Amino acid sequence: MNKKAIATPLFAIFIFIILSTSIFLIKSREAGDISEFSIGNTQTGIINSYLQSEKDYLFYEKLVEFNEYISVKEFAETLPEIDSSFDFRQHFLGILEKNLKEYNPTITVNPQLNADFGKKYYYVNNERLNLTYEREMSITKEPIIDFAHLETIKENGKYKIGEILNEDMEPEEIYADIKIKYKPIF
C-alpha cells in the first residue's frame, strides 16, 4: 500500500476532528453565551408560582372552613320535620353549596364534602421559557356533623350536631331541634 494513500485521509480526518472540537469548545465557552444562560430566573419563577398556589390553596381552605361553620348553624336552624327518607347529608350539602356559591358561582360540592374550585394556572414566562403550572384547587373536609348518628335518631329532641368556631373565633356547640314526622296509625 502507498504511504500517501494511508496518511492523506488520516490527516484529513485528524484536521477535521481538531477543528470541529476546537470550534465547539471555543463557541460553547464564550463569555457572552454564559451570561445569557440563566437558570436563576427560571427557578425563581417556578418557586414563586408554587408559593402563590400555596397561598391560593390556603385561601380556599379557609373559605370552605368558614362556610362550613356558617352552614352547620344554618343546618340546625332550617331542619324541617323529618321522616325516615330524609337525607341529612343532602340537606347540608345544599346549604354549603349555596353559601359557597355566594362567593363564586362556579364552585361545586360533591357528597363527600369535596369543594371543587377548578384548576388554577400560574405562568412562568421569559425569553426562553413559557411554562404553565396548573393546580387543581379541590378541598376535602371531614364533616363536622356526624350524619350517620343523625340518621339513627328516632325521637324528638334537641341534639348536639357539632362544634364550630363562631364569628369571634370561639368554640360554640350547635344543637338542632329534631322533629320526627310520625305516620298516622289510622
Added chain:
Amino acid sequence: MKKGSESALTMIASVLLLIVVFMVYYFFFILSSPNVIEINENIEHGENIALINFVRLNYNLILNSTRNNDYAELEKEFAKLHYLGDCVNLDINRDVLRKNGCLVEERYAVRGEAPSQATFNRDVLAEREEFTIQIPDYDNQIIEIKLRIKDE
C-alpha cells in the same frame, strides 16, 4: 518497503493518530477555564414561606385583630419572627404592624417628616421587598396582608 512492514506502519500511524486526538481533547478540557455558571439571582423564598406559615398559625388571631381593630396580641406574635431581620413591617388591610421601630414610608409622609430633619430614620427611604397574601374572613370578605422587608 516490504508489504508486512507497510501494514505495521499503518497500525503505528493509526495508534499515534488516536493518541494525538485524545491529547488534543485532554488539552482543551484541562487548559480551558472551567465553565462555571454563577447564579446571582435571589432564589431564596424564606420570606414568602414565613408569611404563609405566620398567617396559617395565627389565622384566628388575625381575624380577631381585624374584627376588633386591636393588633396588640398579633404584634407580639409578629415580633417572634426574628429571622426576618429588624426592619420588617406587616400591613393588614392598611393597618401597619412594626417591629423594632421600623416604619414604612407612608407613616412618615402622613406625619410630614422630611429627610433633612435630625430625627428622620433613613430606613424609610430603603427599598423594601413586598410579599402579599389574601385570606378570607368569616363573612367571605378579603383581608390583604403584606409583609415588607427592608432590602439589605
